[in-house]
Amino acid sequence: MDERLKTQDKLKSWEIHNGMQLICPLCKFCSDTHDHLFFECMYSSQVWRKITALTWLPQLSNWRAVCNCLSTAASRNTSTSVVAKLVFGAAVYFIWQERNNRLFKNSHRSEVKLFDDIYNTVRLKLMSIRFKSSAKVERMKTTWQIL
Numbered sequence: 001m002d003e004r005l006k007t008q009d010k011l012k013s014w015e016i017h018n019g020m021q022l023i024c025p026l027c028k029f030c031s032d033t034h035d036h037l038f039f040e041c042m043y044s045s046q047v048w049r050k051i052t053a054l055t056w057l058p059q060l061s062n063w064r065a066v067c068n069c070l071s072t073a074a075s076r077n078t079s080t081s082v083v084a085k086l087v088f089g090a091a092v093y094f095i096w097q098e099r100n101n102r103l104f105k106n107s108h109r110s111e112v113k114l115f116d117d118i119y120n121t122v123r124l125k126l127m128s129i130r131f132k133s134s135a136k137v138e139r140m141k142t143t144w145q146i147l
């Protein structure tokens with residue numbers, strides 16, 4: 001992803017150089033910066049709100065908050081921190097993919113559909129992990145519909 005982000009930055013300086021501005025393809029309103037795309041955008045923040053409601057993650061508003069949050073999660077190995085890492089990875093991946101689909105493939109998903117895709121991806125990964133049973137783990141399994 002880093003490589004592609006770099007490409008985007010190069011593209012952006014080229015666009016600005018040519019007197020144009022890239023508009024966020026998700027809301028078609030604000031300019032397309034990374035903080036906007038992943039956090040400030042109406043579309044992305046609705047997705048985050050729905051997905052973070054399923055975890056202990058707070059509503060994250062910028063990359064710095066995410067890094068702080070993930071470094072706390074990385075130092076633990078509990079079911080909640082595993083969920084946080086999977087949720088964050090999947091959300092960033094799908095938001096970035098949605099942006100590119102809109103830009104290059106002319107395909108659109110609603111916020112609800114994107115949330116479903118993130119939910120199902122995280123759910124499948126959680127199903128492949130064996131957690132030691134506890135009240136917390138059972139609650140987590142209920143949230144993610146794991147039998």
Ligand SMILES: [Zn+2]
Nearest residue numbers: 024026027041
């Ligand atoms: Zn936007």
